[in-house]
Amino acid sequence: MPFSLADVTLIVHELWPLSGAEDWDAPGLVSGDPTHSVTSIHLAVDAVSATVDEAVERGADLLLVHHPLLLRGVTSVAEDRYKGALLGRLIRADCALLAAHTNADVVVDGVSDILASRLGLLDTRPITAGVAPGTGIGRVGRLPERTSLDRLARRLADLLPATVSGVRVSGERDAVVETVALCGGAGDSLLAHPSVVAADVYITADLWHHPASEAREQAVHSGGTPALIDVSHWASESLWLEPAAEQLRAALPGITVTCSDLRTDPWDFVIVQ
Known part of the structure; x- marks a missing residue:
């Protein structure tokens, strides 16, 4: 046809x-x-x-x-x-x-959904609700097992195609993480979203100095989370x-x-x- x-x-x-x-x-x-x-x-x-x-x-x-x-x-x-x-x-x-x-980005099996699936996140939901059920920008879910921030970052480095900027992390290496918020591509606009603030770690791309610094300072002031993992914009969407x-x-x-x-x-x- x-x-x-x-x-x-x-x-x-x-x-x-x-x-x-x-x-x-x-x-x-x-x-x-x-x-x-x-x-x-x-x-x-x-x-x-x-x-x-x-x-x-x-x-x-x-x-x-x-x-x-x-x-x-x-x-x-x-x-x-x-x-x-x-x-x-x-x-x-x-x-x-x-x-x-x-x-x-927003659909089921879209950019963020695929990244969440490849990380094995369970009980995922959009960070911001879209026009249809289950759709929206970003995803938040939980890992099957708790892990350290360092191990999660290394897992991302193995999962994503290599880039010279690699994977950048803000947080204690041995911090325990279970709840993960993520947004494929540039997600600094979600740094203050309640679902992101409540997560153990937020994974996204293109984090600039001031938004990242302010988010981490607020996190330290409020209890230490979320940690931040910054990856390549292209790599996060290539999956x-x-x-x-x-x-x-x-x-x-x-x-x-x-x-x-x-x-x-x-x-x-x-x-x-």
Whole structure:
């Protein structure tokens, strides 16, 4: 059964409904002719030159990414600017571009749900409630067995693809942890949420100095929790790609769905002092 880009877009929005997206977000179809046939889809976290080249070289009809290329407003897609150059490359190759961002974060089997599942968390629930039962930003749950903060951080390091920034931890190494709150991607906006404050540890990405420092100072003042674990933004979301691909394969029989394993974390090396 042939599928058009319009058909595929409809399926994508059934799997990851646009109603679940945050108000500031820009998911959906970025470029491509809705009437064109789609026989292959390539998934990546980011639309960057390496993943665009990969999709084109594979002959993909659609590049489905997590992060919207045009999240922030632009006034030009001239090809002397990288976003215009990427779109031009995709258009000339008849490869459409579609993004599923916060609408893929909030759902069951979404970005945070997958990370919670891979950690083995039990009795999970969203940190913030979404429009449908069981949906929402982030997850909070409990580990099957208590462990130390150090061991949990090392488990994360083994679970996530390697990046030069590694896994950063704020808290006592031997602190006992059982309740875990997490948010794939940038989750500093949830640092003061009651479910996060009540957890033994909060796992997220892109923690800046001031929000992290203030959260830890408040934690020390209030009893020591939550500890903080800061991981790579890209790494925390990359675990979603293969489960998302499986969902697409089930919903779109006959279409080839592949996942990028390219590291699109922006950091290339670190100097240890």
